[in-house]
Amino acid sequence: EYWADTIAxxxxxxxxxxxxxxxxxxxxAGGDMKNVMLCGQLNDSYLENKGIFTPEYYVMVDYNGMHYKTIGYKGKLIFKFSEIPFDVKRIIVDKCMEKNAGPFSLIPDFRKLKLQQAVSVKSSEQSDLFNESRLRGLYEDDIIFMFYSNSNDTPNPGKGNGEKIPADRITEFVDLKKHKQWRRKLDxxxxxxxxxxxxxxxxxxxxYQAAKFKQNSQDFYLSFSLDSKTDLSKDVEMAKAAGSKKGKFKGVLLRPVQVDIDPDFYKSRNKIELAEAIEAKFTQDEELQKILKATKRAKLTHYVPRAPQETHDDLMLLRDRLNKK
Known part of the structure; x- marks a missing residue:
């Protein structure tokens, strides 16, 4: 048998x-965690001169000093970029691309990932290519489901506006179609x-709107809750208006002039509050949980008028946790 060397x-x-x-x-095994990842050498002058390498698949292997053995993950031995384990990608960027040199620096996906880690948090949030769910490989690029509050229930999964699905995958989502208004229920x-x-x-x-006032305006915060029995607590559009910059609904001021959005909300809490609410919604309702699981590994996006679709990381991260239970 022939065991490949680095040039091979x-x-x-x-x-x-x-x-x-x-x-x-x-x-x-020896506890040398800094050297578990072997960055490899750029021994191919053709690729080096070309300056770019776009592999179709990735293969993880264990190198014991002499020989190579394949490593499987989630039942697979070959991976698309989106399927590479999240932590493995991070280690590659941190260790193997420190000086923008080496074989991984020729790969556009890894170059973009390195660039993303250097830009501001705001920019990374807006970059669909580098959202957290993509980095963790939680969805497949070729299946997209889009939803919003008034989504049409007629089209089959993958056939709605802004959606896509390969013809040979349509039957995988028969159970999802059985749930009436499944798109709206994701919203x-x-x-x-x-x-x-x-x-x-x-x-x-x-x-989410109530949480904007949780720290400094408890009474107004509670007026969004069904416990208060207010009209505001039952009307979504009214709730959005009350939590908006002006606090007006159809010309009527809903939020007292002395009540302001908590200063820390958009600095540190907004994402946490939203994720907690989404998790509570889907874990406390059996049908909603079934719907979310029935989307399998489809990319879930939210329709925003006059703007690009928003990749819904929170839903896909929750879906992954629920499927692991």
């Missing part, structure tokens, strides 16, 4: 259009009461 590995990568990710079980405005922080809320949107 580089040649195989170019000829097969794949990239090997080299890991060391010996380093791991934050869907009325499905849940309990969170000792109060009951009609929708995720109600809690």
């Amino acid at each position: 590995v580089s040649t195989l990568e170019r000829l097969l259009n794949i990239k090997f990710i080299l890991l060391s079980s010996e380093a791991y 934050n405005s869907w009325i499905s009461p849940f309990k969170l922080h000792e109060h009951t809320w009609a929708s995720v949107e109600h809690y």
